Amino acid sequence: MEIDVSNHGLVPKHTKISDAEKEKFLSSHSLSLRDLPKILITDPAIVCINVKAGDVIKIERVSMTAGTAVYYRVVVNG
Amino acid sequence: MTGAMMRPQFVSKRIKAIRFGVLSPKIIKDMAAAKIVTPELYDREGYPVDGGLMDTRLGVIDPGLVCKTDGLKLKDTLGHFGYIELARPVVHIKYVRQILDLLKSTCKICGRVLIPDENAKKYHGILARVGEEEGFEARRRRVKAIVDKYKKKDQCPHCEAKQEKLRIEKPYNFYEGEIRLSPIEVRARLEKIPDEDLLVFGFAVGFRPEWVILTILAIPPVTMRPSITLESGERSEDDLTHKLGDIVRINQRLFENINAGAPEVIIEDLWDLLQYHVTTFFDNEVPQLPPARHRGGQVLKTLVNRISSKEGRIRHNLAGKRTDFSARTVISPDPMIELNEVGVPQSMAMTLTVPERVTEWNKQYLRSFVENGSKKYPGANYVIKADGRRKAVTEETKEEILNELAIGYIVERHLVNGDVALFNRQPSLHRMSMMCHKVKILSGRTFRLNPAVCNPYNADFDGDEMNLHVPQTEEARAEARILMLVETQMISPRYGLSVVGCIHDGITGNYLLTKELVLSHPEAVDLLYSCGVNDLSRLPHKEKIDGKEVFSALLPEDFQFSGKDKNGNEVEIVNGQLKSGCMDKANLGQESGLMLRNLYERYGAEIAADFLGKVSKLGIAVLTRRGFSIGISDLDLTKETDDEIRAVLEKAEQESMKIIEQYTTGKLEVLPGRSMQETMELRILEALNRARNKSGDLAMRQNKESAAIIMAKCGARGNALNIAQMAAVVGQQALRGRRIDHGYANRTLPYFKQGDVSPKARGFVRNNFKTGLTPYEFFFGAMTGRDALMDTALRTPKSGYLYRRLSNAMQDLKASYDGTVRDASGRVVQFSYGEDGLDVSKTQNGVIDVKRIIAQVLGGAQ
Secondary structure (H helix, E strand, C coil): CCCCHHHHHCCEEEEEECHHHHHHHHHHCCHHHHCCCCCEEHHHHHHHHCCCCCEEEEEEEEEECCEEEEECCCCCCC | CCHHHCCCCCCCCCCCCCCCCCCHHHHHHHHEEEEEECCCCECCCCCCCCCCCCHHCCCCCCCEEEEEEEECCCCCCCCCCCCEEEEEEEEEEHHHHHHHHHHHHEECCCCCEEHHHHHHHHHHHHHHHHHHCCCCCHHHHHHHHHHHHHCCCEEECCCCEEEEEEEEECEEEEEEECCECCHHHHHHHHCCHHHHHHHCCCCCCCCHHHHEEEEEEEEEEHHCCCEEECCCEEECCHHHHHHHHHHHHHHHHHHHHHCCCHHHHHHHHHHHHHHHHHHHHHHHCCCCCCCCCCCCCCCCCCHHHHCCCCHHHHHHHCCCCCCCEEEEEEEEEEECCCCEEEEEEEHHHEEEEEEEECCCCHHHHHHHHHHHHCCCCCCCEEEEECCEEEEECCCCCHHHHHHCCCCCCCCCCCECCCCCEECCCCCCHHHEEEEEEEEEEECCCCCCEEEHHHHHHHCCCCEEEEEEEEECHHHHHHHHHHEEEHHHHCCCCCCCCCCEECHHHHHHHHHHHHHHCEEEHHHHHHHHHHCCCCCCCCCCCCCEEHHHHHHHHCCCCCCCEEEECCHHHEEEEEEEEEEEECCCCCHHHHHHHCCHHHHHHHHHHHHHHHHHHHHHHHHHHHHHHHCCCCCCCHCCCHHHCCCCHHHHHHHHHHHHHHHHHHHCCCCCCCCCCCCHHHHHHHHHHHHHHHHHHHHHHHHHCCCCCHHHHHHHHHHCCHHHHHHHHHCCCCCCCCCCCCEECCCCCCCCCCCCCCCCCHHHHCEEECCCCCCCCHHHHHHHHHHHHHHHHHHHHHHHHHHHHHHHHHHHHHHCEEECCCCCCCCCCCEEEEEHHHHHCCCHHCHHHHHHCCCHHHHHHHHHHH
16 A cells, blocks of 8 residues: 655655756756765655656755755665 | 974875785795794893894894894884794684684584585575675674584584584683694694685685694784883893793793603693793783783783773874873963963973074074073973974073074974963863963963853863963964964854853943942043053043943944843943943853844954953952942842732642642543643642742842842842742752652651642742751752752763764764755755754854844944
8 A cells, every 4th residue: 555645744845856957956066966865766755756766856844944945865776 | 293394205105905814824934034043132242142032133122233134223123023933833812713613613524614515505695695785794693603503413514424512611722522632633624624615704815724723923023022221221121022032932942842752741731831821922811811920920911902902002092192282280260361361370381382483583582582491481491403403401501502593493482471372171072162372371380261261161160170282383373373262263153142251240240330330430440440441531521420331431432232131121332332221141141142242243253352351350340349249138038029929829829729629529620631630730830830930030029139139130140040949939849840749658758648749748848048948848859959960960971972973973064165065075965054054153143133234234324
């Protein structure tokens, strides 16, 4: 049984960013995918959105200091 | 210390890897520079004997002698290994466990490992995988598990020979059944194990297990066991040399006895003795073995002792570093020195030196130090010549040095006022634990520091000691001054407020001054002058001067500030004049001081620190002139307040009794998620605590000022609760957040009736500290006191270790230029520092007050 956790109040919003956005994001921060924090492809928060290894996930979290904070993680195979 | 003068040496070779392992007899022989054959050390002339343990081929430790192997002199030669041939092989004590494992898991006849061939492949695969995934240790454990499985079978799967039970008699005797295996037999068995089978055990390729049975012993170079010459001219050899002498001597005797065909018993005895000496040469702390001793009974320090434990090479010499030009002593307070100064005892200043290079311009100045010599205070201890040679300044050499002192020489002069030094108190938990101070030479034997900087160091004066380091190069001094000086560290990177501020009398004095004092003109001048203000032009020219005006004389003329004081009243500073409100902890105190924070932002570190120093002194000066002391009568309540407090307590007790009655009749309204009893307990606790807080407020607000109350009001020391406990009521004692409820059956003390849940029977202290406590009240206080003591004693080390792990884990994270936080390899940890991207030390208590900034900017334009 698979449960979609994305509706749960404590799970922040996970979205996949497009390849164009991804390129722009990586170059603006002079990052390579290697430098990004990772997220497993089997992570419950992203199993319900269609992703593959190498995609970048944008996470909008509720932050104590900044209200909402944006975080990025790269999808990796287990 | 000579590092500054040494040229950097470039090395073209680099260590790529270090391999640890066992030396083969062949390697020992090949790398040896000499074969040692005699236990004699020196001949009659005192020269090292050839073939002895101090053979010059093994390196030299005497000046004048030359190493025969590399032709270098003392200190240049690194030394060379030698070897001795053992008459009979002995077991290497550090490999006994591995030998036993090998013997147990291999066949006594064919030497094959006791795993059937058909399974061997499978296990190889498993082991390779385990080794790869979980590391070497896990592989070792797996081998053990596999071999254990087959060890129980008493038949070899290869040659079908019956296997005997092997055991070890500590420390190094192997038995098969009842028969002892000599090292020769053990060695023979190890030799039989084929290379392929060894791989199963995870040994390195090329390793042979028989090497751990020593037939040849490597003799360490002379340079790692130097002898010392005593005052009497006698030589005292190193412990290792003693031990090696024993080995060589016994070895010799064993050889002779074997050659002479002595009885087997004698040879066995000598062999055992040789085994003992070789064992203790490696490790003199083997259980079951008596440690080898000197003649005097002192235990020898052999190889393992040199390396292991806290005093060993690793923890003492490699991990623990010591430094020159440092000092440590007790600290004591001195409010009259500046914030960024440290008082250094003169006796220390005469040992701590600063190297200063002689130039055309400072020659005369430096000469004066040399002229004083090393015994008179601002003197010099050493002079370093242009060629790098160091000369001690003494009465005898003084004249000579003065004559030759030329440009390019370096004079190591005593520490003087104005030199910089790093000051530190352990535990160094944050960067403010080590700050740069300017030295001030004082008499006495303790370090003196301004009490205002106690906070960042977390120091007090109940016997604390602190360390001082004197930077030795211009670069180090510049770095310390610019990056570490106290005022540069004022604003905490943790909460964005000043970590230093006025304390105690500094706050009380300013509070009184700005609140109520009116001074005559001469008094005001005296006050300001005594705290280091000599520009008195800002003092108004009138007979009576308000305290606020005196305080304002310290403020910069264009300073604007508006805020609130501790009690929520408006504080208004317009054009450097304090218009309303009074100065207290909220604006001057450490870890709060908002006005201080604003001053820092507007005028910079130096002015803020200078202001703080002056304000502190002003406060203290005010108190010394006005007089300020506390006494019992400070806690006397006015009639009205006393009545009010009595009424409050009376009401609270009645309320409690009502709750208890409701509880016993079962009419109590139960709180969600609680039982009836819990509800009662909570409500009583709440009612009594409310009463205590109320009486505290009443005591503070009564129509009478006293020293204790003033201090609590302005935040210098104490709070409303302290006042309440002393003057009104000590209040409910609580253990782990509940009223006291353990002790005897159904009661806390035998004094009470069983089942009594009234306030006084459950730890409510109705009296105050001034009137005194009843015995049972005192006992309740002691209970909570003990509990609190336990709690702190248990919590401090835990939280300390937690913090240490945290700071070690995060120590090399840094905020990069694009705002991301990255680790040492450039991986992103946060995309914006702290998620909001704020540098906390640029904020005020974590917030940027945009309105205030706008007001400041517009205010300036108007």
